[in-house]
Amino acid sequence: MRRWPHVRAGLVALAMVVGLADGCPLPTSDRAPESLREPVRVIKAVRHAALTPFRPLGELLRLRQRWKLFPTAKREQVRMWIETRDTATRAWSLVYRPQDDEHTRMADPLEYRRIRAAWNPGSKGARTGYGPFVEWLAAELFAEDPSIDRVRVRMEEIVLEPEHGRFVGSGIFTHPKVMKR
Amino acid sequence: MRLRQAWHRWVALLDRREAPTSLALTRILVAAVILGDLLQARLHGVVAAVWAPPPYGIGVGAVWDAEPPWSIRWFGASVDTAELLWWVAVIAAALLLLGAASRLAAILLVLVLAQMAHIAPDGDRGIDLLLRAVLPVLALSLSHARWSVDAWVRRRIGRPYPPLVPAWPRTLLFAQLVWVYFSAGHNKSDEAWGPLGGFTALASIMCDPHFARFDCAWVSPFSPLLRVATLATMAFELSAPLLPLFTWWEATRDRPGRLRRLSNRLRLRWVWIALGVVFHLGIAMTLKLGIFPWGMLALYPVLFAPACATPRAQPEPAPEHEHEHDHAHAGGMPHRFEHADDWAPMFDDPTRDAWQKPDEVITVVGVAPGMTVVDVGAGTGYFLARLSAAVGPAGKVIATDIEPDMVRYMVERAAREKLLNVEVLLAPADSVGVPDASADRILIVDTWHHIGSRETYAAGLRRALRPGGAVAVVDFTLESERGPPPAHRLAPARVMEELRAGGLVPAQATETLPDQYIVTAGSPDPASSPAGTP
Numbered sequence: 254m255r256r257w258p259h260v261r262a263g264l265v266a267l268a269m270v271v272g273l274a275d276g277c278p279l280p281t282s283d284r285a286p287e288s289l290r291e292p293v294r295v296i297k298a299v300r301h302a303a304l305t306p307f308r309p310l311g312e313l314l315r316l317r318q319r320w321k322l323f324p325t326a327k328r329e330q331v332r333m334w335i336e337t338r339d340t341a342t343r344a345w346s347l348v349y350r351p352q353d354d355e356h357t358r359m360a361d362p363l364e365y366r367r368i369r370a371a372w373n374p375g376s377k378g379a380r381t382g383y384g385p386f387v388e389w390l391a392a393e394l395f396a397e398d399p400s401i402d403r404v405r406v407r408m409e410e411i412v413l414e415p416e417h418g419r420f421v422g423s424g425i426f427t428h429p430k431v432m433k434r
Numbered sequence: 435m436r437l438r439q440a441w442h443r444w445v446a447l448l449d450r451r452e453a454p455t456s457l458a459l460t461r462i463l464v465a466a467v468i469l470g471d472l473l474q475a476r477l478h479g480v481v482a483a484v485w486a487p488p489p490y491g492i493g494v495g496a497v498w499d500a501e502p503p504w505s506i507r508w509f510g511a512s513v514d515t516a517e518l519l520w521w522v523a524v525i526a527a528a529l530l531l532l533g534a535a536s537r538l539a540a541i542l543l544v545l546v547l548a549q550m551a552h553i554a555p556d557g558d559r560g561i562d563l564l565l566r567a568v569l570p571v572l573a574l575s576l577s578h579a580r581w582s583v584d585a586w587v588r589r590r591i592g593r594p595y596p597p598l599v600p601a602w603p604r605t606l607l608f609a610q611l612v613w614v615y616f617s618a619g620h621n622k623s624d625e626a627w628g629p630l631g632g633f634t635a636l637a638s639i640m641c642d643p644h645f646a647r648f649d650c651a652w653v654s655p656f657s658p659l660l661r662v663a664t665l666a667t668m669a670f671e672l673s674a675p676l677l678p679l680f681t682w683w684e685a686t687r688d689r690p691g692r693l694r695r696l697s698n699r700l701r702l703r704w705v706w707i708a709l710g711v712v713f714h715l716g717i718a719m720t721l722k723l724g725i726f727p728w729g730m731l732a733l734y735p736v737l738f739a740p741a742c743a744t745p746r747a748q749p750e751p752a753p754e755h756e757h758e759h760d761h762a763h764a765g766g767m768p769h770r771f772e773h774a775d776d777w778a779p780m781f782d783d784p785t786r787d788a789w790q791k792p793d794e795v796i797t798v799v800g801v802a803p804g805m806t807v808v809d810v811g812a813g814t815g816y817f818l819a820r821l822s823a824a825v826g827p828a829g830k831v832i833a834t835d836i837e838p839d840m841v842r843y844m845v846e847r848a849a850r851e852k853l854l855n856v857e858v859l860l861a862p863a864d865s866v867g868v869p870d871a872s873a874d875r876i877l878i879v880d881t882w883h884h885i886g887s888r889e890t891y892a893a894g895l896r897r898a899l900r901p902g903g904a905v906a907v908v909d910f911t912l913e914s915e916r917g918p919p920p921a922h923r924l925a926p927a928r929v930m931e932e933l934r935a936g937g938l939v940p941a942q943a944t945e946t947l948p949d950q951y952i953v954t955a956g957s958p959d960p961a962s963s964p965a966g967t968p
Contacts, residue, residue, distance in 0.1 A: 320618045380556040384488075
């Protein structure tokens with residue numbers, strides 16, 4: 254009997270089992286029904302222990318098997334505003350807003366995968382890179398335009414109304430960050 | 435016992451070999467998507483912005499993590515490190531695209547991309563992760579055996595890659611793709627993806643100014659269509675685990691089963707794939723999701739088994755019956771063997787003797803001095819020297835194949851090995867290609883399962899036999915770890931039935947070879963029982 258095919262089949266099966274174990278969805282303890290919390294906790298502990306030998310490889314290559322694509326599609330979203338303040342007049346001007354053809358400053362770099370999601374607040378609020386993103390953006394704008402002394406980035410809460418073919422701004426802003434020259 | 439059988443099937447599945455086209459195309463497309471993405475970052479001037487640490491960029495992983503990634507520990511948290519990683523990634527992606535030092539390039543690329551992901555964790559989106567997961571598999575595969583600089587160099591130095599490469603990496607990537615879709619489907623928690631939310635998810639997403647490519651006004655009139663699209667998206671993602679089943683049913687369409695028939699009639703496999711293509715192209719047209727749709731489509735070649743697929747080290751010197759594929763007869767396995775020199779190392783592999791046992795085959799078939807023996811589908815002529823010796827100077831060996839290059843190869847081989855009693859013929863696909871009543875023995879090794887209308891072919895065999903002549907069909911058992919895909923294997927009883935339908939009288943099936951059976955049959959003439967058969 255040739256051994257290698259069996260060894261290889263075993264390794265491939267192991268890779269698949271590890272991937273499935275890693276990707277298997279388990280509810281967080283706060284979302285699981287009371288009666289299932291303990292079993293879920295035990296299963297998670299077992300999974301954690303079972304996957305421990307493979308974690309260094311997963312960490313090295315930064316791999317995991319939990320995949321999401323628009324898991325939520327809520328109507329309450331946000332829209333980023335980038336504004337600058339004129340040093341002389343102290344007036345704020347909108348310079349960029351997505352889906353706004355009149356305010357497109359730095360649109361090309363900003364829209365490269367939304368700078369790798371830096372300005373796309375996640376479901377749990379702003380991403381960790383949001384602050385550094387604003388700092389980088391301000392530095393770019395200050396270098397580009399000597400007449401401004403402030404850069405403000407904030408998110409307007411909006412409601413999507415696809416049945417009417419529009420989104421409606423609320424005038425309420427979150428995640429405001431202001432950078433001084 | 436069932437577990438054991440399942441295990442053997444699993445081993446056999448992963449032991450298959452196939453032409454490297456699907457994997458090569460996947461390598462090229464994946465590398466192109468990654469390279470294109472990296473070049474876009476440069477074009478937009480955001481390399482430092484994405485992968486340098488604050489205050490130069492947003493690479494927070496470089497400075498905020500308790501233990502920064504090794505690239506930062508080695509080279510420091512700076513713009514220079516971001517530039518270095520970008521350049522190495524670009525070079526590695528370009529090498530992978532060209533197939534130059536492909537394995538090294540794939541390993542280097544996955545390591546560097548992982549570093550970039552550690553440095554800019556927000557920017558490490560699902561598609562980046564998926565493409566990274568593919569790279570180690572490509573590194574372990576022979577995806578560079580075709581359409582690559584590596585393959586070109588190997589040909590130039592006279593050590594070409596084998597025409598067939600291990601198929602397991604494609605199988606694994608197939609499974610990965612299925613899991614990605616299914617996982618994405620069952621992780622959709624919002625009601626808008628389901629009936630409770632009226633299937634409005636896609637319409638909402640297409641109105642989100644952060645993602646929408648166009649003004650949202652177009653969405654309203656298409657709202658009903660987008661609901662259907664949302665439903666189709668969910669059905670598509672959640673049904674992904676059925677794709678391997680659809681694929682299997684299509685490959686075994688000759689087997690019974692109502693679901694199999696229904697799946698094949700509705701072409702469910704193709705419907706699923708078409709949905710995927712439309713889904714991703716639709717996303718690319720309407721949403722700004724970066725490389726996501728292209729990265730996903732780059733993996734679609736793994737859903738297609740190359741036409742030339744066969745188990746490991748499996749010589750199949752067979753006629754190409756693609757056009758004679760006859761489902762009523764379980765069909766001939768389509769195959770092409772155009773370049774004999776590429777196949778020779780496999781067909782004439784010295785290790786083949788151990789399981790093919792050519793001397794035992796010749797003994798069972800009853801080849802004797804003075805006989806005329808026809809070797810049908812002789813390929814590169816593995817049996818020629820032995821048959822030539824067995825029939826002796828007074829006998830004759832007629833080796834046939836339908837592939838001109840195999841015929842060319844055997845002619846040269848016979849001359850080289852001074853096999854003076856060997857004649858090589860280019861045969862038609864649907865008949866033996868020798869005159870009636872001209873053969874004492876007809877040997878058909880690893881070829882019968884390729885033949886389309888086997889009963890008709892068997893009638894031709896009967897006519898080609900001299901009185902007292904015999905036919906021997908050597909083919910793989912259903913349980914063998916070698917051999918063609920299970921769908922194309924034939925039980926000995928079936929072979930006997932087919933020979934009988936052609937007017938021959940099957941004598942017996944011998945199963946003394948490790949992986950194959952030998953079915954012998956003679957002409958119906960009562961005085962002509964297969965001489966030499968035990």
